[in-house]
Amino acid sequence: MASETFEIFLGTQPGLEEVLLDEAIAAGFPAPVAVGGGVTFEGSWDDVIRANLSLRTAARVLARIGEFRAFHLAQLDKRSRKFPWGDVLRPDVAFRVEVVTGKRNKIYHAGAAQERIERAITEELGAPVSPEAEVVLKVRIEDDLVRISVDTSGEALHKRGFKAGVGKAPMRETMAAAFLRACGYDGHEPVLDPMCGSGTFVIEAAEIARGLMPGRERRFAFEQLACFDPQVLRSYKDGWQMRETDQHFYGSDRNVNVIQMANDNAERAGVADLCTFKPVPVSAIERPDGPPGLVIVNPPYGARIGKKKDLFALYGAFGQVMAEKFSGWRVGMITSDDSLAKATKLPWLPTGAPIAHGGLKVKLYKTDPLR
Structure with a gap:
């Protein structure tokens, strides 16, 4: 070009x-x-x-x-x-x-x-x-x-080209990557999502750890422009360096059907060997072996799925498991409701600006390593 x-x-x-x-x-x-x-x-x-x-x-x-x-x-x-x-x-x-x-x-x-x-x-x-x-x-x-x-993009960039199956209220890949980055994740620690749906957080984290280029398999509108030089595109793809990683990434969900979706999506993305997905309810989450890392979760919230009053027990159970089993791990959680975040009883840091998501305003809640 x-x-x-x-x-x-x-x-x-x-x-x-x-x-x-x-x-x-x-x-x-x-x-x-x-x-x-x-x-x-x-x-x-x-x-x-x-x-x-x-x-x-x-x-x-x-x-x-x-x-x-x-x-x-x-x-x-x-x-x-x-x-x-x-x-x-x-x-x-x-x-x-x-x-x-x-x-x-x-x-x-x-x-x-x-x-x-x-x-x-x-x-x-x-x-x-x-x-x-x-x-x-x-x-x-x-x-x-x-x-x-x-x-120059065409289809929005969250459409990486790998996710065929999605669960309810899916997180866009670009937003998942942004929340991971905002939690300080850089590919050098394990990540666990205990309400993983179709696996977006887990797969994004694994791709980052492996150094995969997010747009590696999709087409872009710039390829249809008069000033497009296909050699430049090819040189960027050919020159991209993947990296070795010994990290592993974990997803669980009480919905058995989305676990198969998550496995299939990870396979298409080329990170299935780094990811483990299991049908497990929040109350039964187990801490993975090895060093601590990041727990990140996009749980249901009242205006998005279900009734708010039914969710306090879910948030409370999540917070209890984190406090009892995940010492040394950091937690990141996305929700639209302060009272639901407080129901976890986790030591949240001050939140930043609200973020537009699916017609709602959500916030990212973060902790320091749990003690």
Whole structure:
């Protein structure tokens, strides 16, 4: 791909920006900065490829390819026709446009703006418009400034390509990776999820330990762009280094059906040899042999599954098992309800900002190593 730099936006769930920033810094992207809903940095198309392939906590990657002023629809049409779409879009690949308009604009009708931009591209470049197109231009009009980005990811990045089976209220892989990172997990300790569902936390932890690239098996929208160089993609994949690990990862759930899902998902992800999944209720969890590590859990909460009053016993049983059997282990727990967290009677540290998850606001509760 071309070598010029431009603004790259890494999107994430509101509340997880600092976690994504930490990962982007660790990955060596140039001078990233946290902003609302994500992280930005100045980078190249090579950086776009690497971000999509390697970042575990980013939900998608947008390349901001240009901007211009427009004070009315006729001017939007004229300047859209002069924009160098051919530098990024291919005339033989379908596209679609999504427009968001702010309050301080002369142009306020998003639908009319979308129609003008799509027609200008089709007539000037020849590319067809399709509502199912993988290539999406995201246009924001604010203060009469038209900012144009292309979504380089396509399907959201939590779709790693390995999870065929899911249980109730599944945790997205990108969020699971972010919560693991926020708990200080770096691949060098065991992880246990006692309400594992289809195994997302356990499989993400095992992939991190083995150094697997999260986007290694999936396709991306950037592969459909005019500026895409397949040799760059191949070089990143070929040059990626996996690592040996002697860690092991454990999942359990009272639902026998999801245990088979978790095993199948781990097999597809290439980490089945690192993972053990068992149908065990919370009250019967056993501490794994070996050194302490991290227990991380996304239990049901009232607004998500079931009735809140029925959950206090579950949280209480979880907390009791942790206190009695897991000395030296850290605990991370995601829930939307402070009173349920308190029902565990675990020594939670102060919580951070709430995080958007499935229409709810959840928090990550963490402990220091239990005593």
